[in-house]
Amino acid sequence: MKKLFAALTVGMVLATPAFATDHLVVYSAGPKPLSSGLAKAFEAKTGIKVDLFEATAGKIMARYEAEKANPQVDVIISAAWADAISLDQAGELLPYHSANAANVPAALQTPNYVAQGAAALAIAYNPKSGLPAPTRWSDLTQPTYKDQVTMPDPAKSGSSLTLVQGLVAKDETAAWKLFEGLAANQTLVPGPNNAAMNPVLQGAKGVVFGAVDYLVIGAKAKGESIEVVYPKDGTVLAPRPMMIIKTSQHQEAAKQFIDFALSEEGQKRVADEFILPARTDIQAKRPGWNDLSIIDFNEAAAAASAAATKAKFAAIMMK
């Protein structure tokens, strides 16, 4: 028994590669097939080994923060644009402009970070629920949808927060009135994105307000009974920022990785997950850049007042 134990311990230590110097360390938010596929393809192409850590955006940032005494990561791909804004403001990002970013819209790149792709926030509804298909955000405040709407919690989902921020930036009074209407309609705010979508798939509820569109499209592709609707009054994009951390010991490899992620091959992988590719010249497998009416707003400014926005939202929904 003791021998087995010792062998197991030694085996695990040896089997697990410690971060060697020639490895690129990437922390990426899901979906997992995208990040692991990208890493494997990058390894195959460049011969540079990628150590990939995958979790939610929050966990990635928590790990990054906790590791600050001895930073490990070279490249971070987050699901929340605001993460990039904060790190940039703290001066923790390495400026880099990839040649492949030429076709990325200006709103989705800055000198220090660039989007890999973007999700759009939309309405998702279950056709089996027998509810009429909504067309605008405000439709969901109508009595027909009473007790049938769910919404991801902006306190737990960065994309949901982006939606709230975008709607508030577009027309503050109308937005808060909309949320009050949703609250009056018994809208359920159960947690992160999946917690809002699952009850709709299972039939307990009918509609998601602010669903992450690629998750809905992916579910539909698996045969789930769910439809995505992009409201006519405009939708909000939740871009996925890619950034190189200043303390990186492998800046060249990191730049190569960003280049690869923005290359045609890398962007096709993004499209395969039903995410909107950052490059406008790559064919999306879903409604693309031309099909969406997007609400543009200053994310940096919105980020500054994010705490107040979340608090106000919570206060309305708690009523």
Place this chain on the structure above:
Amino acid sequence: MSQLSIQHLSKAFGHTAILRDINLEVEQGSFLTLLGPSGCGKTTLLRIIAGLEQADQGRIQAGERAFVDCAAGVELPVQQRRLGFVFQDYGLWPHMSVADNVAFPLQMARVRRHDIAVRVREVLTAVRLQQHADKLPEKLSGGQKQRVSIARALAAKPGLILFDEPLSNLDANLREELGQEIRLLSKQLGLTCINVTHDRREAQILSDQIALMKDGLCHQLGAPEQLFRAPVDLWAARFLDAGNILPAATVMGEPQGTAQQVLVPRGAFRLAEDAPLQAAVISSLYIEDRYEVTASLDGHLVKVFTHQLLQQGQPIRLAVDHQQVLSYTAD
């Protein structure tokens, strides 16, 4: 030469003194009992001798070896004292067979395997348990368990064996029988033993010497007959149940100097027609081969032995053998 010598031993828990300046000598091959009520410090003293607890002051010398010398900072670890110890609750390891229990001290002493087997058989035979060697302790009766415990204590041929109320968990008949057995074994093997008990009967059965303890002090030391015949004071007389304690005036008719109380052993009373003391029978019990009569004498209860059956309420007259009466000033 004394086998165990205890000098000026003291121990306190917090501000409570448990032992105060204990001095005792135990001769080679003799059996000493520490007798006293609970809380008198007897068990603590035994555990200090064993090395299971530490003294605050004083010395314990066992033959050539210093067990404890607080002044010199000597404290021989319990493992090196080479003692035997018999526990009140047997302390047998339930997962080991009888033989394994007995073999344990020998294994600890690195005795060769063959010698262990021989010795285990020897001591188990001595306590008449050779048939039960392979049983687990839970399969044995109380008396058998205590004999295993004794066998284990004897196994490594220790110079000194300590007993912590070895008979108190056993029923009366067994207590007598095992007590005799322990006494016999200790004499046969020439063992030096120290026993702790609150039971005077147990002390009487086992001991050459009894140290009567009270409040952390050695109250009286002596052979059993010395102690029971001449308790040093009324407290000792009462604790030992040495006889009837009565006002001197009741027994002697008039005050005897400073003495206010007298101890009249049960055997010192005798029924006699013309005796001066008048009493009334309260109860009469047939115990062993005579009656133990409880009677009321001037409102005091007295116990007397007789050979004839007396009725309850029957008046009797008692004579006293004044030779046996001891006088005490009141406490």
Place this chain on the structure above:
Amino acid sequence: MFQLVLSQWQTQRSRWLAPALLWLAIVLLVVIVGLPVLAILLYALFPHINEWSLAEPFSALLPTLADGQLLSATVNSLRLSAAVTLLSCLLALPLAYQRNRMSDRSGRWWDALLMVPFLIPPYIGSMAWMQLLQVKGFSEQLLGFNLAPYLYSFPGIVSVMALHLFPMIYFAASNALRVVGHRYGDVARVFGAQPWQIFSCIYLPLVLPSLVSSCLIVFILSIEEFGTPEILGNRFGFHVIVTAIHDKFSDWPIDLPGASVLSLILIIIALAAYLLQRHISERFSANLDQQVVNPPPLRRSLLARTLTQLLFAMVAMLAVVLPLLSICLSALMNTLSGGLHWRNLSLQPLLRLFDGDGDAWAAMSTSLSLALMAACCTVLIALLVAFAVVRLRARATVLLDFLSILPNAIPGMAIAVGLILTWNQRFWPLTPYNTSLILLLAYVCLMLPYPIRMLSAALCQLPRSLDDAAYISGASELTVICRILAPLLAPVALAAGFIVFAISTRELVSSIMLAPPGVETVATYVFHQFDQGSINAGMAMSLVTILVSGSIIVCGQRLQGRVRP
């Protein structure tokens, strides 16, 4: 004939061995538990300690504590934990009492079955209940009714958590009752006591110390539990401290110092609960007389036996069968929206686990081997700590005892941050960070409380004369531990090992934070499946893991049956 070989070395050894063991226990606990906890404390006070800077001290305290919802979250946490503990007791005590009155053979089957809740991760269990009872859930589809209003309410959340945690108390109480035996009850029966009087006046006070000790674990586990309040509580706006902590981790902007401050509140609550438990235990600790009488087998009427079996069957139905059934159905459903329909059920999700890239196998073998090692390590360390706390009784042992309960009080997420802060430092010549060993360290840290509690409680019930007899025979402390205490504690140690094993196989939050790149455990695998919306694949993986680790435990129990003296 005898040569008493006592070398000088041996004489020396027995002097330093006891302090050495005490110090070893202290060092182990401080390194495994103390350092990460200290790191969290420092982080709460110095929000930039992660960059080795003491700048802006205490700046995280006020904003975090001034949060208006914190008070209600704290009250909710306390209310929830108290209710869960109470309900767990109510469930566990009658079962534990009846367990000692039934034959050991059927008893052992029920024991094995009641281990299953340990294997079900709380978030999976809660999802299973939700699938089962929600509007248009399985119960509505099959039987035409739903219990959604009950499930999404305070009593609902309490029931789900208690059904998940009560085995902790059940095992402790049934072990304690076994030690007490029937004799005290028989005495009471002679004096005319009714069965419930015997139970409440005799057995309850006698098992109170170990009962209170396991209640403490359940209380602290409920305070720390995240999955159920997150999944069920969110549905009716029920927030507790742990969900507040997780909000600070969950998305932008993350607030680690704030989370650390909230963890402090949990630590303080745990400290208070711990002190209360000590107080109660000391007041009620009774020394049983050590007369072990082998009780004659109880003669019970057929009706009584049937009722007992029915009671167990009912609880097992609620705590084991229904959740497992729901997990099973979820795992077999091709699509969530397809509902319970023959066309929508297939073995595909299960089979898909084991073809393709073999990720599922790798995750499972990682989890199982880590869990096995965690079980071995924690039990060994716990034996040492229990010995130090119960038998050596130095002044440091109270600290040791409290340190050993802390990991239960702190959310796994915060412990994970503490571990990163501790071990991802340049000054360590060697660090487990970024190897699988950090996961082992995290599991050991998180799981240590169980075996320490269980072994300490069991050790308290072993008479000290067993140790003393060995010391007098010349045994060292190490010999006493190895040859006397370890064999006697083996059944409890095995049971504790199973619990650690079971919980480790499903540990999520620390795994997801600490897993080195490329290493997946069962929980992270399941998590990633859920994240991609593949509920069925996640449920399938959970189901397979529950079955595999469950059968390992059953094998272990059979082994235990053989080694029990």
